[in-house]
Amino acid sequence: MDQMKVIADLSVIPIGVGVSLSKYVAACEKVLNEAELDIKLHAYGTNIEGDWDAVFAAIKRCHEVLHEMGAPRVSCVIKAGTRTDRKQTMDDKIESVKKKL
DSSP, X not given: OOXXXXXXXXEEEEESSOSXXXXXXXXXXXXXXXXXXXXXXXTTEEEEEEEXXXXXXXXXXXXXXXXXXXXXXXXXXXXXXXXXXXXOOXXXXXXXHHHTO
């Protein structure tokens, strides 16, 4: 079987670092870019598309990097979906909805 592809929505929240989180978000975006995943930053997280193992390895790395930056706690919310009936990208999902508007 080919590698399982996943589309995920990730929100990573460092705890105990104050109210401004943009430098932590930027650090995670760098991790995701370095992993060569297809990503789209949005106001409350990042959509990620790629191989299951690569996506979840990058999420783990985000946690590690934020701890290395001094965050004593890191919480995250992950929504993830897979499908086996056909290939679908993040853009495909958005276009499908737009066509119905």
